[in-house]
Amino acid sequence: MKPAVLTGxxxxxxxxxxxxxxxxxxxxxxxxxxxxxxTEIAVRMAERLPEVGGIFIQMEDEIAAMAAILGASCAxxxxxxxxxxxxxxxxxxxxxLGVTMETPCVVxxxxxxxxxxxxxxxxxxxxxxxxxxxxxGHYEIIALAPASPQEMFHQTINAFNLSETYRLxxxxxxxxxxxxxxxxxxxxxxxxxxxxxxxxxxxxKDRFKPYHPGPDGVAPMANAGEGYSVHFTGLxxxxxxxxxMTAEAQAEMLSRITGxxxxxxxxxxxVEEYRLEDAEIALISYGISSRSSLAAVDEARxxxxxxxxxxxxxxxxxxxxxxxxxxKRVKCLITVELNxxxxxxxxxxxxxxxxxxxxxxxxxxxxxxxxxxxxNIMESHxxxxxxxxxx
Amino acid sequence: xxxxxSSKHPLDNLLRIDRIPHxxxxxxxxxxxxxxxxxxxxxxxxxxxxxxxxxxxxxxxxGAGYVNLDSYHTTHGRAIPFATGLKLANPELTVVVFSGxxxxxxxxxxxxxxxxxxxxxxxxxxxxxxxxxxxxxxxAATTPFLAKTSTTPLGNPEPPFNxxxxxxxxxxxxxARWTMLHTRDLTQSIAEALSRRxxxxxxxxxxxxxxxxxxxxxxxxxxxxxxQEKSIVKNGADPxxxxxxxxxxxxxxxxxxxxxxxFLEAYDKICKKAQ
Amino acid sequence: xxFWRVPLDTQEIVISRGVVYIVEERCKGCGYCIEYCPRxxxxxxxxxxxxxxxxxxxxxPDLCVxxxxxxxxxxxxxxxxxxxxxxxxxxxxxxxx
Numbered sequence: 001m002k003p004a005v006l007t008g009x010x011x012x013x014x015x016x017x018x019x020x021x022x023x024x025x026x027x028x029x030x031x032x033x034x035x036x037x038x039t040e041i042a043v044r045m046a047e048r049l050p051e052v053g054g055i056f057i058q059m060e061d062e063i064a065a066m067a068a069i070l071g072a073s074c075a076x077x078x079x080x081x082x083x084x085x086x087x088x089x090x091x092x093x094x095x096x097l098g099v100t101m102e103t104p105c106v107v108x109x110x111x112x113x114x115x116x117x118x119x120x121x122x123x124x125x126x127x128x129x130x131x132x133x134x135x136x137g138h139y140e141i142i143a144l145a146p147a148s149p150q151e152m153f154h155q156t157i158n159a160f161n162l163s164e165t166y167r168l169x170x171x172x173x174x175x176x177x178x179x180x181x182x183x184x185x186x187x188x189x190x191x192x193x194x195x196x197x198x199x200x201x202x203x204x205k206d207r208f209k210p211y212h213p214g215p216d217g218v219a220p221m222a223n224a225g226e227g228y229s230v231h232f233t234g235l236x237x238x239x240x241x242x243x244x245m246t247a248e249a250q251a252e253m254l255s256r257i258t259g260x261x262x263x264x265x266x267x268x269x270x271v272e273e274y275r276l277e278d279a280e281i282a283l284i285s286y287g288i289s290s291r292s293s294l295a296a297v298d299e300a301r302x303x304x305x306x307x308x309x310x311x312x313x314x315x316x317x318x319x320x321x322x323x324x325x326x327x328k329r330v331k332c333l334i335t336v337e338l339n340x341x342x343x344x345x346x347x348x349x350x351x352x353x354x355x356x357x358x359x360x361x362x363x364x365x366x367x368x369x370x371x372x373x374x375x376n377i378m379e380s381h382x383x384x385x386x387x388x389x390x391x
Numbered sequence: 392x393x394x395x396x397s398s399k400h401p402l403d404n405l406l407r408i409d410r411i412p413h414x415x416x417x418x419x420x421x422x423x424x425x426x427x428x429x430x431x432x433x434x435x436x437x438x439x440x441x442x443x444x445x446x447x448x449x450x451x452x453x454g455a456g457y458v459n460l461d462s463y464h465t466t467h468g469r470a471i472p473f474a475t476g477l478k479l480a481n482p483e484l485t486v487v488v489f490s491g492x493x494x495x496x497x498x499x500x501x502x503x504x505x506x507x508x509x510x511x512x513x514x515x516x517x518x519x520x521x522x523x524x525x526x527x528x529x530x531a532a533t534t535p536f537l538a539k540t541s542t543t544p545l546g547n548p549e550p551p552f553n554x555x556x557x558x559x560x561x562x563x564x565x566x567a568r569w570t571m572l573h574t575r576d577l578t579q580s581i582a583e584a585l586s587r588r589x590x591x592x593x594x595x596x597x598x599x600x601x602x603x604x605x606x607x608x609x610x611x612x613x614x615x616x617x618x619q620e621k622s623i624v625k626n627g628a629d630p631x632x633x634x635x636x637x638x639x640x641x642x643x644x645x646x647x648x649x650x651x652x653x654f655l656e657a658y659d660k661i662c663k664k665a666q
Numbered sequence: 667x668x669f670w671r672v673p674l675d676t677q678e679i680v681i682s683r684g685v686v687y688i689v690e691e692r693c694k695g696c697g698y699c700i701e702y703c704p705r706x707x708x709x710x711x712x713x714x715x716x717x718x719x720x721x722x723x724x725x726x727p728d729l730c731v732x733x734x735x736x737x738x739x740x741x742x743x744x745x746x747x748x749x750x751x752x753x754x755x756x757x758x759x760x761x762x763x
C-alpha cells in the first residue's frame with residue numbers, strides 16, 4: 001500500500017490537490033462521472049484509491065454518483081464526488097436527501113460557464129446561488145471556495161471535517177481556473193493534519209434515537225452493520241427516524257437541521273482579511289476572482305487608494321455579521337465575482353444601505369483581470385457621491 | 392381452537408411493531424411480498440445486524456420503514472445506486488433492495504441496468520403491481536397493453552417491459568418471477584438470492600386493488616385467482632419467451648442462475664497490482 | 667382422499683395439528699386467509715375490529731394442520747399458526763374424504 005498522505009512539496013494542479021486532500025482527510029470511497037473540468041479529480045482518485053485500500057467506481061450518471069456516496073457514508077466510509085455545473089444540477093435531489101438524512105459527504109463543483117452546457121473548458125463562478133438553494137425545500141448548507149491548489153488541498157480536508165462534525169453534504173465551489181492551474185502545494189505530515197469524524201452513539205443500542213441531537217445540535221450517527229437498526233428516510237421524520245406527517249414534525253426537523261448550522265456559525269465561517277484595517281473601499285471576493293482582487297488591491301494602494309480585500313473562504317453560510325460590520329466602517333463595498341451578481345446580492349442585503357454595495361461581475365469564461373477591477377476601484381474612489389453608482 | 396388476542400406474531404422481532412398496522416391497503420400484495428422477504432431473511436442471513444434494506448419511493452418503498460434492520464428509504468429510483476455505495480463501503484453487509492416496478496424500471500431503469508451489468512452483489516426484490524400505486528394508479532412501464540390507469544383512462548397504448556428478459560440481458564445472474572400467491576416459492580427464491588453472490592433479481596406480481604385492480608375490474612380475490620389459474624411454472628425458461636398476460640398465461644419460475652465475478656471480486660483482483 | 671386400497675403405513679401417518687391466532691387490530695379484512703386456507707378452517711366473522719374490518723374467525727379448529735399458509739399469505743402480519751404438540755404414542759388418522 002502507498003501512503004494516503006503524500007508529505008512533501010509538490011507542483012500540482014487544483015484538481016489533483018483536491019484529490020490528495022480528500023485522501024489525506026480519510027476519504028476511501030469516490031463515485032463519480034466524467035465531466036470537464038472535474039474529470040481529473042476522478043482520474044486521480046481512480047489511480048490512488050486502490051493504493052490506499054479504498055474503492056473507486058465510475059457510476060452511470062451524476063445522480064447515481066451522489067446516491068452512491070450517500071450509501072457509502074451510511075456504511076461508515078468518508079466519501080466524495082466531483083462534478084461541474086450540469087452534473088451539479090443533476091445531483092441536487094440527492095444533495096437534499098443527504099441534508100435530510102444528515103449524511104456526511106463532500107461534493108466538489110469545479111464551476112464552468114453556464115447555464116446548460118455553456119463553456120465546458122472555461123471557468124466561471126455562476127453556481128453560487130445554486131449551491132445555497134439548488135435542492136428543493138428550505139435548508140442550510142456549507143460551501144467553501146478555495147482560491148489556489150494549496151487551498152484545494154486544505155479546504156478539502158476542512159470540508160470533510162465540517163461534513164463529519166455537522167453531518168451534512170459539504171460543497172467545495174471551486175472553479176475551472178483554480179482547478180486547472182498548477183502551483184506549489186505543500187502536503188504536511190499526516191500527524192499534523194487534524195481530522196474529525198462523525199459523533200458516535202453511546203449507550204444502549206435498543207434505546208438509541210438516530211436524530212436526537214447532542215449538545216452542539218448534531219445527533220450522533222450509527223452506521224449500517226453496527227447493530228443499531230437505524231432507519232434513515234428522506235421523508236420528514238422524528239427523532240427515531242420514523243416518518244411523521246405533521247406540521248409539528250416538520251417544524252422540529254427543520255429547526256434541527258438548520259439550527260445545527262446556524263448555532264455554530266462562528267465555528268464554521270472562515271474569511272481572510274487583506275489590508276482591510278484602514279480600508280475605505282472593501283473588495284469582497286472568493287475563488288479565482290479573489291486572486292485578481294489581491295493584485296488590484298495592491299496596485300490601488302500603490303496609487304494611494306485605501307483598498308482592502310475580504311476573501312470569503314466559506315461562502316455559505318454567508319458571513320453576514322462580518323459584512324454588516326464592514327459596511328459600517330468602509331465607504332463602499334465591491335463584490336468581485338465571475339458571474340453577473342450572486343454573492344453580490346448577499347453583500348447588498350447585509351450592507352443594508354449603510355454602505356453602497358457595487359459589483360464587478362463577468363459573464364464567465366476567463367478570469368476577471370486585476371486591471372478591470374482596479375478601474376472599478378478608481379471609479380468608485382472618484383465618485384463624489386457613492387449613491388449614484390448601481391451594480 | 393383459536394384465540395383472538397394480540398399474541399406475538401413470529402415476525403414481530405423483525406418488524407418495527409410500533410409502526411404496525413402499516414399503510415398498505417386492504418388486499419395489497421406488497422405486505423405479502425414483504426412478509427415472505429422477512430421470512431427468507433430470517434432463515435438465511437447469518438447476522439441480522441449486518442443486513443440492510445434499501446428502498447425507493449412508492450408503496451413498496453415504504454417497506455424499509457417497517458423492517459427492524461438498518462434501513463434506508465431513499466429518493467425515487469435511486470435505491471440501487473445508494474445500495475451500491477452501501478455495499479461497496481462495507482462488503483460484509485447483506486444488502487436487499489425492496490422496491491416497486493415504477494421506482495426500479497422507469498426512473499430507476501438506468502441504475503438497474505448498470506448494477507446488473509456490474510453484477511453488484513445485491514438482492515433486488517421488485518413488487519410489480521402494474522402501476523404507480525402510491526400516487527393513485529398511473530401507468531407504469533409494466534402496465535399491460537390496453538389496461539386502464541389514471542393516466543391511460545381510455546386504455547394503455549404502450550406495451551410493458553419483459554422484466555426477466557431485461558434483467559437477463561443486462562447481466563443479472565439470478566432472475567426469477569413469482570406472484571405473491573406463491574409464497575413458498577417466493578421465499579425460497581429470496582433465500583437463494585440472499586445466499587449467493589451477484590446481482591439477483593426477483594420480480595413478484597402483486598395485486599393493487601386500489602390503483603390497478605379497481606380500474607381493471609379485478610377485485611383483490613380476482614387478481615389472486617388470475618395468478619392461480621394463469622400461472623405456468625417453467626423453471627429454466629428462456630427469459631425471451633416468458634409471457635405475462637392475464638388471458639394467455641403468466642410464466643413463473645427461476646429462469647436464470649449462473650455465476651460470474653461480482654464487481655468487487657473483479658475490482659479487488661485488478662487492484663492488487665496497485666498495492 | 668379416495669384410495670384404491672388403504673396404504674400399508676396408514677396407521678403410522680401423523681398429521682400435524684395447529685392453533686390459529688389472529689391479531690385483530692392489524693387485520694384489514696382482505697379475506698385472503700379465508701379464501702386460501704387449504705382446510706377451510708376460517709370464515710369471516712360478523713364482528714368488526716377497531717378499523718371497521720371484518721376479521722376472520724376459526725370455524726373448524728380441528729382441521730388446522732399448521733401449514734402456515736394463512737400466515738404466509740396475510741399482507742398485514744395479522745394471523746399465524748402455532749403447532750399443537752401431539753401426545754407421545756398418539757396416532758392420528760385423517761378421516762376426511
